[in-house]
Amino acid sequence: MKYFLLILLSFFSCTKAKELHKNQLNIALTSNIATIDPAISYDTVSSKVVYQIFESLYEYNYLIRPYQIKPLLAKDLPKIENHGLKYTIKIKENIFYHPSIVFKDKKRAVTAKDFINQFKRIAFSGTNSSGWWLFDGKIVGINKFRKDVGHNFENFEKFNISGLSAPDDHTLVINLTKPYPQLLSALSMCFTSPAPIEVIRSSNNDLNSLPIGTGPYIFEKWNKSSLLILKKNPSYHDSYFPSKGDRYSYENNLLKDAGKKLPFIDQINFKIIEESQTRWLNFLKGNVDLIVLTKDNFSIALDKDGALKNDYLDQKIKLQVAPTLTYWWLSFNMSDPLIGKNLKLRQAFSYAINIDEYIKKFTNNIALKANSLYPPGVPGYSPTSTLPYYHDKAIAKRLLAEAGYPNGEGLPIFNYDVRGSSTVSRQMAEFVQKELSLIGINIKINLNTFPGFLNKSKIGNLQIWQGGWTMDYPDPENVVQLLISKNHPPGTNTSYYQNKEVDELYNKLSVSSDEDEIQQLTSKIESLVNKDLPWIMQFYSRNYILHHGHVKNYRQSDLIMNNFKYLKLE
Numbered sequence: 001m002k003y004f005l006l007i008l009l010s011f012f013s014c015t016k017a018k019e020l021h022k023n024q025l026n027i028a029l030t031s032n033i034a035t036i037d038p039a040i041s042y043d044t045v046s047s048k049v050v051y052q053i054f055e056s057l058y059e060y061n062y063l064i065r066p067y068q069i070k071p072l073l074a075k076d077l078p079k080i081e082n083h084g085l086k087y088t089i090k091i092k093e094n095i096f097y098h099p100s101i102v103f104k105d106k107k108r109a110v111t112a113k114d115f116i117n118q119f120k121r122i123a124f125s126g127t128n129s130s131g132w133w134l135f136d137g138k139i140v141g142i143n144k145f146r147k148d149v150g151h152n153f154e155n156f157e158k159f160n161i162s163g164l165s166a167p168d169d170h171t172l173v174i175n176l177t178k179p180y181p182q183l184l185s186a187l188s189m190c191f192t193s194p195a196p197i198e199v200i201r202s203s204n205n206d207l208n209s210l211p212i213g214t215g216p217y218i219f220e221k222w223n224k225s226s227l228l229i230l231k232k233n234p235s236y237h238d239s240y241f242p243s244k245g246d247r248y249s250y251e252n253n254l255l256k257d258a259g260k261k262l263p264f265i266d267q268i269n270f271k272i273i274e275e276s277q278t279r280w281l282n283f284l285k286g287n288v289d290l291i292v293l294t295k296d297n298f299s300i301a302l303d304k305d306g307a308l309k310n311d312y313l314d315q316k317i318k319l320q321v322a323p324t325l326t327y328w329w330l331s332f333n334m335s336d337p338l339i340g341k342n343l344k345l346r347q348a349f350s351y352a353i354n355i356d357e358y359i360k361k362f363t364n365n366i367a368l369k370a371n372s373l374y375p376p377g378v379p380g381y382s383p384t385s386t387l388p389y390y391h392d393k394a395i396a397k398r399l400l401a402e403a404g405y406p407n408g409e410g411l412p413i414f415n416y417d418v419r420g421s422s423t424v425s426r427q428m429a430e431f432v433q434k435e436l437s438l439i440g441i442n443i444k445i446n447l448n449t450f451p452g453f454l455n456k457s458k459i460g461n462l463q464i465w466q467g468g469w470t471m472d473y474p475d476p477e478n479v480v481q482l483l484i485s486k487n488h489p490p491g492t493n494t495s496y497y498q499n500k501e502v503d504e505l506y507n508k509l510s511v512s513s514d515e516d517e518i519q520q521l522t523s524k525i526e527s528l529v530n531k532d533l534p535w536i537m538q539f540y541s542r543n544y545i546l547h548h549g550h551v552k553n554y555r556q557s558d559l560i561m562n563n564f565k566y567l568k569l570e
Contacts, residue, residue, distance in 0.1 A: 023266040023569055025551075028273045028288045031420045031450030033228060036219070037207040038190040039121045042130035042492075043454060044326075044470050044558070047190065049270055051561035052230055053098075054193035054213035057089060057115070057172075058184055060560050063245030063254055067474060067559060069184050073110065073194070073214065075170075077184075084179040089187075091115075091170040095237045098218045102202045102210070107235075110214060112166035114194035119164055122191055126151045127205060128458070131191030133487045138183075139163040140175045153205060157197070179511045185473035190561070216263040216565040228270040232263060241553070241566060254553060263565035264553075274422045283546065289569075290547035290554065294424060298364035301546065308546075316549030322556035324543055325474060327375045330432070330536040331467035335496035339414065339463060344403035346533045350389035351396035353435045359539050362428055366544060370537035373479060373526045379515070380476040380522030387537055388530050396439045408440020415463040416443040420450040428466065457494040467495065467535060470558050476522045480506045483529060497534035 027048065034046045038054045041047055059072040071077065075090040095110040097103065119139070122129040123146045135142055140163025149155040163175040176183070186192065193213060203210035211219045214237070217230035243258040257264070271287075273279045276294040283291045293301060301319075303309050308319040330353070334340040359367050368376070372385035397407070405411045416432065418425045429445045436443055443464065448456065456462050471478050484506045487493035502525055509521040529535070545556050552568040 023264075025265045025268045025564060025567060025569065026287060026289045027268060027270050027564075028279045028282065028291055029270050030276075030279075030422065031274055032224065032272055033222075033270070034451040034454050035208050036211045036222075036228075038193040038213070039118065039127050039129040039131060039195075039207065041190060043450070045450060047561045049228060049230070050190050051215070052217040052268060052564055053211050053215045053219055054190050055215050055562070056188055056190060056192050057091075058188040059562060060188060060557075061242060061244075062557075062560060062563065062566050063242050063249040063555065065246055065248070069188055072188075074187075082175075084181075085176045087174040087176070087183065089172045089174070091172060092237070093170055095214055096235055097196060097199075097214055098212050098233060099235075100199070100210070100212050102198045102212070103196075108196060108198070109169075110194050111169040112172040113169075114196050115172050115192065116161065116164045116166060117197055117200060118192055118195040119161060120145065120156060121195055121200065121205065123161065124149055124153075124156055124205070126153055126156075128490050129191065130458075130490065130492070131189065133481055133491045134186045134189070134191060136486060138176055138178065138180050140177055156200075156205070179513075181511065181513050182473060182475055182477055185475065185478075189472055215562070217268060220267075226272050228272075230268045230270075232266045236263065239565070249555070252555075254555060257553060257568060264568040265564065268564055274420060276422065276424055283548075286548065289551050290545060293544040293546060295362050295364050296424070298366070298544070302544070312546070318547050318549055318551075318554075320543075320545045320547070320554065320556050322543050322545065323376065324541045324558045325375055325377065325471035326468065326541040326558050327370060328466060328468045328538040328541070329370070330538060331462075331465050331495045332534055333460070333463050333496055334498065334534050335460065336463055338412070340496070342403050343533060344399050345405070346536075347389060348396045348399040348403060348439065349436065349441070350533065350536045351392050351399060352439045352441065353432060353536065354391045355536075355538055356391065358428075358431060361431065362424065363539065363541075366542050367539035368542065370539050373529055373535075373537065374476055374522065375471070375479075375540050378471070378474050378476055378479065379518050380479070380526070385526070389533070389536070393439060400439055400441070405440070408442070411441060414441070414443045415446055417446045417448055417453060417456060417462050417465045419448070419453050419466060419468070421447050458490045460489045460494075460496060462494065466538075473559070476518065477506070477510050480509060480522075480525055483525075483534065495534045497529075497532065499528055499532060502528050 029045050031045050034043055035041050036049050038050050041050045055073055057074040058069050061068045061070050073092055073095055075092050079088040091112050097108045121127045122131050123142050137143055141161045145159055145161045149159050165173045199210050199212050216233050216236050218233050220229040220231045222228045239262045241257040241260045245255055276296050279291050280297050282288040332339050332346055359369055372381050374381040416429055418429045433443050481487055482492050483497050484503050485498040488496055505521050505525050512518050547554055550570050552570055553566050
């Protein structure tokens, strides 16, 4: 009897262990998810979810740097004609959407018209798409469609975009108004994911309420404040782990699963954990599979040389250090009647803030101090570039007096909005607040949820804040589009910066493929922006990522968002 009880206890213990180690990936998100509608999503938190559900025509090769674009829902790279103005794209056959009642229990295949539907959603003012800047004025008839339809959803189906056509179910033709060298990059973003008209109708054009895509994972449930769950798509189309990589891939044994069908993981649990210390503790307990280190944990996890401490190596925790295409700045609302119209005042801000100390305090000196409008790895960036303003409190006070406010006399209290409600975000704002107070400038710190902050930025209800951008593709055009007047909110130019010469130079940059011309244009633009000072550049991010040893195939990239399909748990 005793022997039987031991066997029984052993059985239940094993069963419990198996339950605790299901094939599920646990990811910590640093804030609430703003949206899972691919036409709207543009922040990195939402994108982590969106890119698992929805797919675009193209994607980046997971294991090759510099980045290379390859087909995803497209059969091949496009046929380009008419001096770069006509793109013909063949669509893969037998690509099916996730099951849904809107399809009346039938398998719904992707057609070329579904891509046209999504372009229409991007152009339709009622969608308020964050991706409109990608195609504004670039596709024949797209601006006419936007104007003719207005906010009237009833006209959405009635009107067409003349530059988009589908000769058959598996052919998409795009006619451009001018050359667009970045088009393939744009077609690799979630904004252009196909949208069935049935879903658009049923959701009243709100895919946030009906997220149906073709991706490796299917939406399961969403508790807005704590958890979002995705399940493996059992009918995912043929997609395989890459069989080629770069030197890093071979040296780090990342091709063991070459040729195997994707995805590997059964379920992804996105846990919303805003506080960095709480994320750290959950990681150590095994409740989270990977995290990006923050300032609170550098000294705990890393030795003086920046290597992972032996205690964590013994726990089979892995460290991956990677440069990013993410960078940060202090942003001014240039439409503000005071801060936006007084250059001397903005210059005083710039000289008042000790960026070196800011980087040391909040990134443990991991980040690279910004010396240019452009981040490293992007044409236009030069390691010898310099910014015109440096920390000097005496100069800051002089400039404040020249602005008409000696020692801050007569200045109102400025509003500084924080990107999220985490402790670190608040501490960053408090650092800026203290630095400015030393020269007589006072700011009020407004805490926000991340979705709340994004909403304020889209309606122009910000005065001063920390701006940040993770590049959509490694092209200087993707930097400058943040500063052109036609991208004012709800577009990406949340600072409302406007300079006619910058706009004109951008128009040339956006169509140029000539390296020498690009260098000249980016240099001129940078000079103009530095003179106007809509931004105070801060730093370029570098990520220190920890993951448990059972997570295989992980390679850091802040450009490749659909990376979870490549991961395996052992």
